[in-house]
Amino acid sequence: MDRIETMRAFMAVARECSFTAAGRRLGLSTKLVSKYVRHLEAELQTQLFNRTTRSVSLTDVGSAYLERCRPILEQLDELDALVRERQGALAGPIRLTAPTGFGSTRLPAALLPFLKRHPDVELDMTLIDSRVAIVEEGFDLAIRIGSLRDSTLIARKLVNMPLVLCAAPEYLNAHGRPQTPHALATHVCLVNNNQVDLNVWRLRAGGREHAVRHKATIQANSPGALARLAEGGLGITIAPLYTVEAALDSGRLERVLPDYETDVFGVYALYPPNRHLTRRVRALIDHLAGEFSR
Structure with a gap:
């Protein structure tokens, strides 16, 4: 499973405090977003979110991970946009x-x-x-x-x-x-x-x-x-x-x-x-x- 996609799913859930809302933001199903986050947690061997039937919140480790993965994803987005913008269009x-x-x-x-x-x-x-x-x-x-x-x-x-x-x-x-x-x-x-x-x-x-x-x-x-x-x-x-x-x-x-x-x-x-x-x-x-x- 692609690490970048799992990180994007994690960031969306952290921003929305909801797997369902994160799915809407990413254009993915709630089930797939949940699968991405579980896979990321398994790879990192740690829990990134506290989950209850009513709420989703970051653990301390999750908060620290968010601070470090945000600039990585932003830089990747900038690289993609730079190529498109160099071709003449803002994107x-x-x-x-x-x-x-x-x-x-x-x-x-x-x-x-x-x-x-x-x-x-x-x-x-x-x-x-x-x-x-x-x-x-x-x-x-x-x-x-x-x-x-x-x-x-x-x-x-x-x-x-x-x-x-x-x-x-x-x-x-x-x-x-x-x-x-x-x-x-x-x-x-x-x-x-x-x-x-x-x-x-x-x-x-x-x-x-x-x-x-x-x-x-x-x-x-x-x-x-x-x-x-x-x-x-x-x-x-x-x-x-x-x-x-x-x-x-x-x-x-x-x-x-x-x-x-x-x-x-x-x-x-x-x-x-x-x-x-x-x-x-x-x-x-x-x-x-x-x-x-x-």
Whole structure:
């Protein structure tokens, strides 16, 4: 049995924590994936997974083996892709992660021309609002929005994304329209709990910054969810423009304190510094930068 195929099956099971899901990823039956992993364990004379009827998890030896076989398989994939790319076409896998809202609205439209132009590129996109460990989980590229935390990752800014303070007319008609930033403290505030300072919104006008301390009445890790709650008349939120643009245009939301500026978030492409940046990933980053700069 081919060692490389058994290693690929092992990596897929480790990534999915499921033999069934690993089979779907690889296009193999669950039975065959299980056979590959058992064969690998027999050759190594060790147990790589703890198995129960409900879960699959790596043993300590399995975790150590995963760390060592991942770069081997990545290098093999790079060798295959290099040959194809030298023949003129971009080819091979790209694993990308992005926030759910952005990844299901703005990002697909930006990706579409690239994927049509390079049909041999295999995109695996994971949308999640919590932060993921890019290196540990094997991603080539992450799209992040907001202030970047200290990190060893390399970041390239793709575009600025304005934040908009807004609420539904229904809410503002019932509770009044704030005339000053500090009036926000008396309102229901819908807050993204990914932000660094959960209970402070910062607004600026006339060269002066106003740090508004409020009660984060309702919290969520998804700006899209907060925007929908605001549309429903629940309170005031600060949301990235892409999540509220259509609602503002239609009148379902309106700007609050429009004479004041809010923060502007950056949209960034992040990738590991110690991993060779393949031509296909570099081309995708350049493409996204061009698309968003419009």
